[in-house]
Amino acid sequence: MASTEVEDSRLARVVIPSLEKIIKNASWRKHSKLAHECKSLILRLRSPNADHDDSSSPSSDSGSSLPGPLHDGSSAEYSLSESEIILSPLLTASSTGVLKIVDPALDCIQKLIAHGYLRGEADPTGAPEALLLSKLIETICKCHELDDEALELLLLKTLLTAVTSISLRIHGDSLLQIVRTCYGIYLGSRNPVNQATAKASLVQMSVIVFRRMEADSSTVPIQPIVVAELMEPTGRSSESDPSTTQSVQGFITKIMQDIDGVFNSANSKGTFGAHDGAFETSLPGTANPTDLLDSTDKDMLDAKYWEISMYKSALEGRKGELADGEVEKDDDSEVQIGNKLRRDAFLVFRALCKLSMKTPPKEDPELMRGKIVALELLKILLENAGAVFRTSDRFLGAIKQYLCLSLLKNSASNLMIIFQLSCSILLSLVSRFRAGLKAEIGVFFPMIVLRVLENVAQPDFQQKMTVLRFLEKLCVDSQILVDIFINYDCDVNSSNIFERMVNGLLKTAQGVPPGMVTTLLPPQEAAMKLEALKCLVAVLRSMGDWVNKQLRLPDPYSAKVLEIDDRNLEEGSHPVENGKGDGGHGGFERSESQSELSSGTSDALAIEQRRAYKLELQEGISIFNKKPKKGIEFLIKANKVGDSPEEIAAFLKDASGLDKTLVGDYLGEREDLSLKVMHAYVDSFDFQGMEFDEAIRAFLRGFRLPGEAQKIDRIMEKFAERYCKCNPKAFSSADTAYVLAYSVILLNTDAHNPMVKSKMTADGFIRNNRGIDDGKDLPEEYLRALYERISRNEIKMKDDGLGQQQKQPANSSRLLGLDTILNIVVPRRSDDMYMETSDDLIRHMQERFKEKARKSESVYYAASDVVILRFMVEVCWAPMLAAFSVPLDQSDDAGITTLCLEGFHHAIHVTSVMSLKTHRDAFVTSLAKFTSLHSPADIKQKNIEAIKAIVKLAEEEGNYLQDAWEHILTCVSRFEHLHLLGEGAPPDATFFAFPQTESGNSPLAKPNSVPAVKERAPGKLQYAASAVIRGSYDGSGVAGKASNTVTSEQMNNLISNLNLLEQVGDMSRIFTRSQRLNSEAIIDFVKALCKVSMDELRSPSDPRVFSLTKIVEIAHYNMNRIRLVWSSIWHVLSDFFVTIGCSDNLSIAIFAMDSLRQLSMKFLEREELANYNFQNEFMKPFVVVMRKSGAVEIRELIIRCVSQMVLSRVNSVKSGWKSMFMIFTTAAHDAHKNIVFLSFEMVEKIIRDYFPHITETETTTFTDCVNCLVAFTNSKFEKDISLQAISFLQYCARKLAEGDVGSSLRRNPPSSPHDSGKFLESDEDLYSWFPLLAGLSELSFDPRAEIRKVALKVLFDTLRNHGDHFSLSLWERVFESVLFRIFDYVRHDDVHPSGADSADNSGEVDQESWLYETCSLALQLVVDLFVNFYKTVNPLLKKVLMLFVSLIKRPHQSLAGAGIASLVRLMRDVGHQFSDEQWVEVVSCIKEAADATSPDFSFVTSEDLTQGGVSNEDETSDNINDALRRRNRQLHVAVADAKSKASIQIFVIQAVTDIYNMYRTSLSAKHMLMLYDAMHGIASNAHKINADTVLRSKLQEIGSSIESQEAPLLRLENESFQTCMTFLENLITDQPLGYEEAEIESHLVSLCREVLEFYVEISCSKEQSTRLAVPSGSGKRKELTARAPLVVAAIQTLGNMGESLFKKNLPELFPLIATLISCEHGSGGEVQVALSDMLQRSMGPVLLHSGC
Secondary structure (H helix, E strand, O other): OOOOOOOOOHHHHHHHHHHHHHHHHOOOHHHHHHHHHHHHHHHHHHOOOOOOOOOOOOOOOOOOOOEEEEEOOOOOEEEHHHHHHHHHHHHHHHOOOOHHHHHHHHHHHHHHHHOOOEOEEEOOOOOHHHHHHHHHHHHHHHHHHHOOHHHHHHHHHHHHHHHHOOOEEEOHHHHHHHHHHHHHHHHHOOOHHHHHHHHHHHHHHHHHHHHHHHHOOOOOOOOOOOHHHHOOOOOOHHHHOHHHHHHHHHHHHHHHHHHHHHHHHHHHOOOOOOOOOOOOOOOOOOOOOOOHHHOOHHHHHHOOOOOHHHHHHHHHHHHOOOOOHHHHHHHHHHOOOOOHHHHHHHHHHHHHHHHHOOOOOOOOHHHHHHHHHHHHHHHHHHHOOOHHHHHOHHHHHHHHHHHHHHHHHHOOOOOHHHHHHHHHHHHHHHHHOOOOOHHHHHHHHHHHHHHHHOOOOOOOHHHHHHHHHHHHHHOOOHHHHHHHHHHHHOOOOOOOHHHHHHHHHHHHHHOOOOOOOOOOOHHHHHHHHHHHHHHHHHHHHHHHHHHHHHHOOOOOOOOOOOOOOOOOOOOOOOOEEOOOOOOOOOOOOOOOOOOOOOOOOOOHHHHHHHHHHHHHHHHHHHHHOOOHHHHHHHHHHOOOOOOOHHHHHHHHHHOOOOOHHHHHHHHOOOOHHHHHHHHHHHHOOOOOOOOHHHHHHHHHOOOOOOOOHHHHHHHHHHHHHHHHHHOOOOOOOHHHHHHHHHHHHHHHHHHHOOOOOOOOOHHHHHHHOOOOEOOEOOOHHHHHHHHHHHHHOOOOOOOOOOOOOOOOOOOHHHHOOHHHHHHHOOOOOOOOOOOOOOHHHHHHHHHHHHHHHHHOOOEEOOOOOOOHHHHHHHHHHHHHHHHHHHHHHHOOOHHHHHHHHHHHHHHHHHHHHOOOHHHHHHHHHHHHHOOOOOOHHHOOHHHHHHHHHHHHHHHHOHHHOHHHHHHHHHHHHHHHHHHHHHHOOOOOHHHHOOOOOOOOOOOOOOOOOOOOHHHOOHHHOHHHHHHHOEOOOOOOOEOOOOOOOOOHHHHHHHHHHHHHHHHOOOOOHHHHHHHHOOHHHHHHHHHHHHHHHHHHHHOOOOOOOHHHHHHHHHHHHOOOOOHHHHHHHHHHHHHHHHHHHOOOOHHHHHHHHHHHHHHHHHHOOOOOOOOOOHHHHHHHHHHHHHHHOOOHHHHHHHHHHHHHHHHHHOOOOOOHHHHHHHHHHHHHOOOOHHHHHHHHHHHHHHHHHOHHHHOOOOHHHHHHHHHHHHHHHOOOOOHHHHHHHHHHHHHHHHHHHHOOOHHHHHOOOOOOOOOOOOOOOOHHHHHHHHHHHHHHHHHHHOOOHHHHHHHHHHHHHHHHHHHHHOOHHHHHHHHHHHHHHHHHHHHHOOOOOOOOOOOOOOOOOOHHHHHHHHHHHHHHHHHHHHHHOHHHHHHHHHHHHHHHHHHHHOOOHHHHHHHHHHHHHHHHHHHHHOOHHHHHHHHHHHHHHHHHOOOOOOOOOOHHHHHOOOOHHHOOHHHHHHHHHHHHHHHHHHHHHHHHHHHHHHHHHHHHHHHHHHOOOOOOHHHHHHHHHHHHHHHHHHHHHHOOHHHHHHHHHHOOHHHHHOOOOHHHHHHHHHHHHHHHHHHHHHOOOOOOHHHHHHHHHHHHHHHHHHHHHHHOOOOOOOOOOOOOOHHHHHHHHHHHHHHHHHHHHHHOOOHHHHHHHHHHHHHHHHHHHHOOOOOOOHHHHHHHHHHHHHHHHHHHHHHO
16 A cells, blocks of 8 residues: 555545444344455554555555555555455445445445545456446446335435546446446336436436537536426426425535535646546557448448348347347447547447337336436437537437437337427437438428328327427527428428428318318317417518528517527538538547538529429429329420430339329330330349249339239230349240249239138149149249248238328329328327337338438538528418418407417518518418408407508518508508598598589698597498498499498497507508618608509599608608618609699699698708709609699699799709799790799799809709790790890890809900900800800791890890800801701791792791891891901801802792892902902802702793693593693792792892902902803803793793793893803903913803804794794894894904904804894894994904905
């Protein structure tokens, strides 16, 4: 023993008293050795330095150097041998079986453990120290056999202390032994307190083991359990007794506190290490590192998942798994987990699972209690599972391997407590382990929950209520339902769990269908329906909470969500593979190989595709189960199945949900495709090595043989071929297999069909098959064995007998084959209430799990995309709507009403947030109908609650209601209407009815106080009576079928119901809280309110203004929103006010306009910055109504409203001026005089008093003002208004020029005309000046001469006074768009040459007056303006000239004369400044004018005129006369037009002559030749007309003889030729710039020859016919006389030529001169004289010289 100086050490103080008690009680002889050992030990402890005989110690030599497990809490340490010496008496005493000896020994051991004197690990496979401690634990546990109640408590105390101890670490078998002992005490003790203590100890131990495993530390602090909560599940009175609970709680707490005290004390001294070896990663001496739990999920599912050996051991475990130490030891030897803490947790968990799988006989309630407590412990462990337990592959594997089997065995138990615990375990699995148990939950949820939920008619009431409460708890965590939907309802190979759950809840809530027999009592059915409603509400609440979390929406009204687990999973868009997180804590190693899992994401697109794929596949299977061929065609078309026979066969073989009978029918068809599919189907089987009956079993598992013999024949023929191909030595030919197959099928039917009474014997079977092997017999042993196997085991489809007992409705779950799983675990009812699932079913479940593991995808999706909720709503909205609507309609129960309304609220929240309009509107409309506001006589308390729900909905969900606001506001409107009726107030219709009965009525305020309805006399209830006969919800007026008579009973009901409305309170908060709505919601709210108001106002019988007043209110409340939002709001309100303002009901329109005025006054109080347009937008309704309204009163009201705004808010008006001036502009054109005067009066005040305000922000306002004044200048009521408006325009122009308008303030205008400053060439200048100038320009067409004159004067005065500031570009725009537009009337329209077509309408301009006054004046002013600003505008010369040309071209002498005169005047004033290019422009314009005014007599000679325009068929006297008259009119017009143009050309010649005379010296030869060409063209055209004999004949027919004998254009011809000759002669004389003598002389000779030729042609002509070609007699002489001056001039010109030039041209001229001598000449003799003179002066000398 270690040396120590301490007398009576701490260890001795604990051990010696117990030894003394043992000595005292061991007085028997057989215990003498024990007493001797105790005395010897006491002596050793009291005399530590004395020498003692250690021969009794068996290991004194070997253990003297090894450390032992004992120490005394100080520096004293004991070796292994010393520890054995001290512990040996205690072990011996504990093994005596004598209570009085065992008790002190056990008490001593407990104290040693509690004080921390025992240290190390208790493990039977460990070192000697561990073996000693393991032996100690084993000895302690055996004390349970004494069966003493006091000892049981001491034993529990010792064991719990050992497990709780920090210094003594219990692992492996020792830990299991302790658990087994406590379990035995719980089952075997007769004392309830001991039972409760044992149960609490088991729970505390389990919690400790798993808490240490999670923390990976033996020293982690552990809190005592709460015993009161532990006692609740069983419900047994003995355990739930308060005194018992208190006692057990004290027991547990005391032990835990003692251990904590020792640990804290020791830890402060540094006695314990941090880990104490608890974290060893491998066991000593472990040769095989393989870990049973390291198998991956795939291995679990495919290879080790509920292996047959495990099933066998589980079934054999009914004899007692933990009672058989050898079995346990064998199992434990396989569990080799490096981390001991996790190995302990695994062993405990496995042990509890095995305990829970026990199936005790019904006569053994004690074992049933053990089963229950094991389930309770599992429930507690799962509910408190930590991250390691939830995410570790090892523990997930344990759950799959053991717990799932336990659930399977317990799920069909009819014992209520077991079913409840199974549900609680499943809840924990779904809540905390769903990521790693996807496939398992997909099976157990339908098996445990949906199986019970969908049994509506004959359920077990307690089970059903348990399931309903389970679902309600499940909904607490909002993530669970979404995960269930995304992982199962969107998985092709999984059941639609969420959909089935909702549908099952709906059926439960609706109750047992009528006519169906049920075992439920009425109270039970009512309770069940209420609980189902709660679950449906919880489902919707959960969905709402989830979407709130995802979108981070505030939801203060939802219940607090209890966090079921502290998730270690990162919820996102990526899948978590079977719950595997990033690993556990510490050194917990991961599995080396991961499952082969498909990757995926939970984004909306992928989920939508998966969901759509599943629905389409379900649809195809459904079609197949009705018509197989169409089903296959559909699936091929939808790309769900390939079109090859092999792919179709694979689908028929593997797909779930197919009707096996129809599969057989399809395979038996003789059509080509079906036959190929059948062959491919059979060929897909591998029968190699199979017995014949085994092959048939495998073949017939997938379908049912058809009933038609031919179909069976084809199938079995192919089967026989395939079997013989796989087993070529089995039979001599396929025929043998074919016949034997038929025989086997017949035998199967005979042996297992209960209808067959006389069964076939083995000999009969052998006899029937003689000679089938090519005439030989098959071996008799073979056939007899075949017979035995068939008789003993029926050949059937894999689903036969398993899925037919509880057929579910045809839904997607059944189509996917999951109903089979549900049904196989439900045994047929028997009297045995404890009957569990059979071994066959367990084996079948194993196969189903393997199949599901093979088909289902292993990826677990953690939903995060809110779009997933759309698909969930699509599934559940219709059942939810039905579940809430029907009870709410049929029941008056307050609880049901509250639940249904809450369900409506959550449904509307979810559908609104997700913007599911159709679904949202369905719920909102239903809820609105349940208010019964459309039928007030039927209102009940539940309808009042519905109204409250509507109000709550508006307050809480307003941001998401969108269009649904309309239904809510309609309810509000109807409520307020009824509320007013309840107060006795008359309806609005008395003020706003369309036919106004009293002319003096006006929309004034309603009476302040009116007695209530109930206090009014019966004769004064006419207002309320109309409400009684209201129609349907959708109707706005009285229903068509309603009676117009109201009974007293209806009236009394109405009065009482109206009083009920007082419960609702004030609904105005809906409108006042509109300020809280977000930017989108307020717009939806306004739209809905406007629509409701429109419906109110348009009611033909009962127009109301409630919503209209609320529109004004909410506009006022929301006016302070940001500008962008307010603009959107006002866009809606603007259209509304326009519509109402144009209403046919004048009172309503006035009310609307007055409301708009109030809003406008309020809005104008807000300051508006420059260049914004909000005020203008706000006042646009006034503008539109002003333009559209046909009511004079409305238009006048608008003028007065705007006037009031100006007078009271002029300082605030900015962009609003635009709308105001638009209103005044509209008023200026009004047909009512008062409106025009009223509006101009206001405009006058604005310009006189407020002009700076309208121009301080932007120039556009100034433009609007100008446009308004221009409109008033056209006023037809008073000339003074027009003149005053023109003067205001002049005032505006002056202000504009002075820089007092808008941006002009930034400029300093030039101080003098000589200043070089110009206005900027900006758009602002153009935008400011143009409306003003253009408006004045337009007045030039005013029918009033005075207005035209004044307008022109103001226009040109303005331009003249301020034009020196204009830039060239501005001038260009002024000329084009202002000045030239004055002449558009005559430049482009037809003006009669005589001016006869003046307008008859006095309102139009008088043509002659305008031509002679306005046009001439305007032309003069334009010329003056151009001349004044020539330096600036000279580039515009061509455009001005073109103006003159366009006037000259007009066929009107006065107009052309004005244009010519203006041209001459312009040339006179500024011609001296023209450049050469400008002169070219002038001359070109003159030539263009000359060419364009050529006289045209072609109409006179046309064929139509010649024939008179009458066809042969129309040659009647009347037609001929009409044609002649028409012809004469046309002739006169044509002749007048030609003569007018001739006169104009004479004016042109004169103008050219004047211009030439003025600038003869300035014109170059080029210019002169251009003028010559123009004049020569006039002359040539005139001569052509004069020489036209046909024309002259026509003219002779229509004119007098004297006039017709003259050439029509003789004067024009003479003057133009004379001008041409003058130009050429002067060119020769002046020889200007560019002069070329030869060219000019050539032109001159040609001209003279041309003149002489024309004269000779006329003079020498003779009469050729009766129709005179030329005039004769006096007429000819007159023409010759008229032509004589020109001929004389030509002769003189020739004579004045030089001798050389004359001689040069003499050969050409001589024949003309000779002919001229012999011709006839006119009176006067000028030609002869001139001719004589030429011969003497020019020809004579030439002849003389030539003669010489």
